[in-house]
Amino acid sequence: MDDYHITKELGDGSFGTVTQAQHKQTGKVGRDLMLALVHRIEQIKTFTNVAIKKMxxxxxxxxxxxxxxxxxxxxSLPPHPNVIxxxxxxxxxxTRELYFVFEYMEINLYQFIKDRKGKLLKERTVQSIIFQILKGLHHIHSxxxxxxxxxxxxxxxxxxxKTICNCTNRSDSICNSKQCQNAPWIEHIKTIQDINKSEDSDNYIVKVGDFGLARDIKSKPPYTEYVSTRWYRAPEVxxxxxTYSSPIDLWAVGTxxxxxxxxxxxxxxxSEIDQLFKISEILGSPCIRPELSDGAGGGEWxxxxKLAKSLGFAFSQTTxxxxxxxxxxxxxxRFLEFISHLLRYxxxxxLTALDALKHPYFVESxxxxxxxHEPEDIKTIGMEKKRKNGNFLPFKKNGGNLIPGDNKSNNIYSWSKAKDTQIYDANESYTSVNPTTVNCGSPISIDLRRFQLPDD
Known part of the structure; x- marks a missing residue:
């Protein structure tokens, strides 16, 4: 491969296979994206490790x-620290093959939990992880x-x-000073054991990933009946x-x-029936109002x-x-109160993601x-808040067209976040482009050898 060196296979799922790779030219991939995530653009570190998903x-x-x-x-999603x-x-x-190149993250939360081997997490660590998940979800839902x-x-x-900041002499992941010459960026620790050894709640980076089943909130139902893994599936699903919508994501966060x-x-x-029984064993019947002081119960529904009756299923009258x-x-x-408002029938x-983020459970901690939104001292071009036809409208700067071109070679197409996202100073002026001129991506010439995986 010209640009990527495959290091190992990470997994094989129903939709694709994922491999870890290293980018040979630091800064070629992801640099502009990273600029959109920090308040400072000097001496920034960029992605060298990536995850390549072959569909x-x-x-x-x-x-x-x-x-x-x-x-x-x-x-369509603008960059966010808690979204992959x-x-x-x-x-x-x-060959009709499609490849996605993502930023690389060491493990998923399932692996993280499994590696704990029964050693419970501190509550503040759980708070930090869930808070970041909710921030990612709020960004997605909004x-x-x-x-x-x-x-x-x-x-x-x-x-x-953590890196020692030059101007504060403190250990900070990202210094807030614009004058700081250190400009540290996140350096990932590579092993599950290293991640689980860290008991510092502020030391975890958490991101929502895998958008293979994502839907537009405004899209018209009916939706697919089978979504998500059974254990995290909301009762309405x-x-x-x-006709379900974003609340199914909040139920999953509660679980x-x-x-x-x-x-x-x-x-x-x-099974699905057993799943409903498991839920009602803890939350009680949706026909019964909760009466316990700690907020137990899923409430009336x-x-x-009616949905259950139409399927020939009846909830048992359990408290x-x-x-x-x-x-x-x-x-x-506070935790018991908070989670009870996520696990409602x-x-x-x-709670919405925004309501959850503002809940006293987090605020008091x-x-x-x-x-x-957009950082204070930079502008993100190509990602306007207004949406049309499911996409963000690009901009042009001082009359110059910034829309990706439509050239291709060797029948190979490419889209790059760095090309779809330009960074300029916030003081410059921008005018929106007519949405009819927007195309899907930026086709360019690429060597086929880039996608040949190493021999076994």
Missing amino acids: KKEFSSWEKVCELREFKALR ALLEAFYIQQ HGIFHRDMKPENILISTKK LLRSN IMAELFSLKPLFPGQ KDGV PKPLSKLFPQSTSS DPRQR NFIFVPQ
């Missing part, structure tokens, strides 16, 4: 690639997308080595509702949070009872279990949510 499905044309939900979702970054996408017309497949395997985690505290799944159902019995004694009452009663 198993074949695509007959570049236009078909552009229709892929995962590609559409990741292209798609750096490049390559389509080879002769841009009109819901994930539909939130589970530990799709939450990516690393740690960052289990009952075959085809993930419970698993982080206990290191075991909260609702480990063996008349629509759910909810006290949530305090499910978690370590050291667990705070009725999706309309669940000094986890303060600050909306991350």
Whole structure:
């Protein structure tokens, strides 16, 4: 491969195979994307390790690639520290193969939990992980997308080595001073053991990944009945509702949070019916109001009872279990209150991602949510807040067209986040481009040898 050196295979899933690779020219991939994530552009470190995902499905044309939900979702999302970054996408017309190049993260949350080997996490560490997941989800939801497949395997985690800041002489991951010459960036620790050895709650980097099942919130139902892994599936999905939306992601966050505290799944159902029984054993029947002081119970859900009846299923008349019995004694009452508002039967009663971020459970522990739009001292071109037809509109600078070109060679197409995203000073003026001129990507000439994986 000309630009990437494959180092090892990471996994093989139903949609594609993933390999770890190193970029041979530091800064070629991801530099502009990184500029959009920090307030300072001097001496910035960039991605050298990447994860390359080869899709198993074949695509007959570049236009078909552009229709892929995962590609559409990741292209339309502005960069965010808690959402996995798609750096490049390559389509080879002769072989109909599609490759995605992502930033590399060492492990997923499932591996992280498994490697704990029963050693419980500190509550503040759980708070930090969930807070970052919620920030990523809020970013996704606020841009009109819901994930539909939130589970530990799709939450990516690393740690960052701390660097001594020149101007404060303190250990900071990213200094806030514009004059700092150190300009440290995140350096990932490479092993699961190293990540689990870290007990510093501020040392974890958490990102939402895998947008293969993502949908536009405004898209018209019916939606696919089967989404997400069963244990993290919301009741409305289990009952075959085809009008669900973003609240299913918040239910999943509640189950993930419970698993982080206990290191075991909260609702480990063996089938969809068993999953509903597992849920009702803990949350009680959706026909019964919760009466316990710690917020136990999933609340009333008349629509759910009707859905169940239409499937020939009836909830047993069970009372909810006290949530305090499910978690370590050291667990705070604020946590019990918080998680009870995520695990509500009725999706309309669940917290939104934004509500969750502003909940006293986080605020009282000094986890303060600050909306991350455009950084103060840079502009991100190619990603306007207004959306049209599911995409962000590009800009042109002082009349100069910044829209990607439409040239290709050897029937190989490429899209690059760095090319789709330009960085300029905030003081410059911008005018929006007519959306009819926007195309899917930036086809360029690429050597086919880039995509040949090493022999076994």
